[in-house]
Amino acid sequence: MIEFQDVKKVYETKKQAFEALKGINLTVEKGDIFGVVGYSGAGKSTLIRLVNLLEQPSEGTVLVGGKDLTSLKPKELRAEKKKIGMIFQHFNLLNSKTVFDNVAMPLVLSGTPSNEIKQRVEELLEFVGLSNKAKNYPDQLSGGQKQRIGIARALATNPSILLCDEATSALDPQTTNAVLQLLKKINKEYNITILLITHEMSVIKEICNKVAVMEAGKVVEQGSVLDVFSKPQTDTAKNFVRTVIHDEVPESFLKNNEKDAPVIWKINFVGSTSGKPLLSTIAKKYEVHLNVLSANISEIQETPFGNLIIEVTGDKREIDETFQYIKDQGILVQEVVIND
Ligand SMILES: Nc1ncnc2c1ncn2[C@@H]1O[C@H](COP(=O)(O)OP(=O)(O)OP(=O)(O)O)[C@@H](O)[C@H]1O
Ligand SMILES: [Mg+2]
Incomplete structure (x- = not known):
């Protein structure tokens, strides 16, 4: 579904070049909730942003549904991008627009007829449990509600992939859990493949089936969540596992x-x-x-x-x-x- 093949990413700044990804190989299968965990600066956001071309790889290939998006013509690219939804840590909602209009945005941009938009937005708001907030503005919502709106917007174009960049990092534990359960439901009911990044191992433990551990631009360990949690190999993975599995001698x-x-x-x-x-x-x-x-x-x-x-x-x-x-x-x- 998503395949990273020897992917490198170099950020060129005026003074110097910085290699943020140093040869990534990773496969996300259809139906996975694939989690990438790593400390700040490991390259997680860079990695996820390559999937929908918010960033371009410097070397190597990213295949989405078997296609290299960098090789597509604009029209094809637009069609492929509609199949990829994304949610963010700080929600990225437009504060000057109502909840309804925020969710409708991707549909308006893709030229959907307005009667269809109305029906789809109502359906999405119901799915995320916020039908009663359609006329509100983002500022009038809690963090958890804002993320639900972010999710509804990401699902508007019926994507087959959902990218989540630290989607629960700004939320308290209880709200985090509610949003994670919603992601699980999206994965199961809509059969949407989820690639999420986080620095919290508890998020991985709660909803992912696969995990990759990143460190300084590399994937240092990957596998099923059960394997990595029961037999972490690298120090970084061990440290992450230790944050949720307390098995120290008292x-x-x-x-x-x-x-x-x-x-x-x-x-x-x-x-x-x-x-x-x-x-x-x-x-x-x-x-x-x-x-x-x-x-x-x-x-x-x-x-x-x-x-x-x-x-x-x-x-x-x-x-x-x-x-x-x-x-x-x-x-x-x-x-x-x-x-x-
Ligand atoms: N546009 C950019 N220009 C130059 N360097 C960048 C740019 N974006 C990211 N970097 C650098 O690349 C490295 C990886 O950044 P990235 O945002 O992918 O890390 P991250 O794992 O998502 O970190 P965090 O957990 O803090 O979000 C960092 O050292 C960062 O400073
Ligand atoms: Mg990041």
């Missing part, structure tokens, strides 16, 4: 620990393995003592995802066998080394 344990080298394991459960009564089986099978230091379970992609931090005491051989047993169950278990 401070209180570290403070009170008197052993030289306690054996501590971090166990990740994904999917059905989380239901297995692992600990009680171990207690029956092996001569080890288990002390649960922290445990939590949540859902990613409607799949149970849990982690457990346990301290294990007992005979070394029994401990080793237990470790192997857990591994054999297909459960991700890692030793945690404590540094003082």
Whole structure:
């Protein structure tokens, strides 16, 4: 659906050239909610703006629906651009126009007859739950309502792709959640592919099925959200995952620990393995003592995802066998080394 092939982007300023994207390869499949996460300046906005040609690539190709938009004639390009909607962090609504007129804007620009515009705008306002605000002005709306209007406007031309640049970063957590649920509904009900960028891993966790982690103009890690959350490889990905999955050894344990080298394991459960009564089986099978230091379970992609931090005491051989047993169950278990 969207394909980045060896894409580079260099910004030329008067003084110097700056390489904002250093060879990006990324594929967004139809139906994905694909999230790109990265710190400020990583190149996320640059990346997303290449999709609808708000920026041009310096090298490489971006294919949208199999087409390189830079090679199209103006008329074809207009038609293709209608298939790509976009929403922004600061909504980008026109304050001098009513909500109705803001949503109608893309339809007016594409020469849609006015009776059709009226019907479509009413339908969209109903979909985003703001039919009663048609005659209001953006200034009279809350942030969450403004973003809903932004979404209605982005959907006006029946796009097949929705681009979201930090669409919830200006909103409080509750409003963020409502907007994310709306995006999910758009993806499911309208079958719209969503490419979103964010610096918040919680956004990725809530709605995405795929994720790419960006750092200094490069994609350093990508995959299914479940894979990246359960097995992050790079330090950057690990840091992002840590912001939403709390699986650190508790401070209180570290403070009170008197052993030289306690054996501590971090166990990740994904999917059905989380239901297995692992600990009680171990207690029956092996001569080890288990002390649960922290445990939590949540859902990613409607799949149970849990982690457990346990301290294990007992005979070394029994401990080793237990470790192997857990591994054999297909459960991700890692030793945690404590540094003082
Ligand atoms: N028009 C421009 N001219 C020159 N440099 C630019 C331009 N736009 C962006 N950059 C630079 O490119 C780099 C990437 O910018 P970009 O806006 O893509 O990052 P980002 O990941 O979206 O960051 P943020 O999270 O702060 O929005 C930054 O170092 C930025 O200063
Ligand atoms: Mg940005």
